[in-house]
Amino acid sequence: MTQMSNPDDSRFEKGREALARIDGEAGQKVVDALKDIAPDFARLLIEFPFGDIYTRPGLDLRSREVATIAALTALGTAAPQLKVHIAAGLNVGLSREEIVETIMQMAVYAGFPAALNGLFVAKEVFAARGV
Template structure:
């Protein structure tokens, strides 16, 4: 989708649509958690990363989540955001094995501590994902 194709749609509306598609309820929770402290920042998160960057042509959502998971893993200190994007990766078609491989690849460039932190974050997200999938009696 190009900027010209979405000119009539606001950055905010485009961003909300992308956020919902990519992150689902996890992204919405992040935005809601900012409402009482920084509502303007919540709007910026919707407009810039999701309304502008994620909606650009050139990379699919799956590719963008690979890059995002890799970058957040490499940072080594972004566990809350990493967990949201691990979930997003699952939402856009990444397998658990692919997410684990992304983390392992980051050991080469960001070190073992960053990769380990990423793997532990993935383990938590996978467990939560499994818990949601099990029907309660």
């Protein structure tokens, strides 16, 4: 009997490849940290955002990371995720200046506290990466 492949396997593989290319080790650490508490959520995290959304043709990875950094900054409550995506922005070719300007832009729409928090997260990522 031939075993049918799970239709989500291609989404998972595409997502895993995109996660590695975009977030590198940081993304895999998040997935690994979920394995003992919510392995199904870890799989969803790979399949949906990275397998379905990040691999769409409408935006390049730089543009997707600008949007993600802006959204996470505006939330004001997602510092760990913002840290991962600032590093991802650097991985896909964003400059320090582009990241800082994106975060500063959020002061207009999300307020100064959100932008300040984002800038301090960026400062931490830049220091860790030697940028």
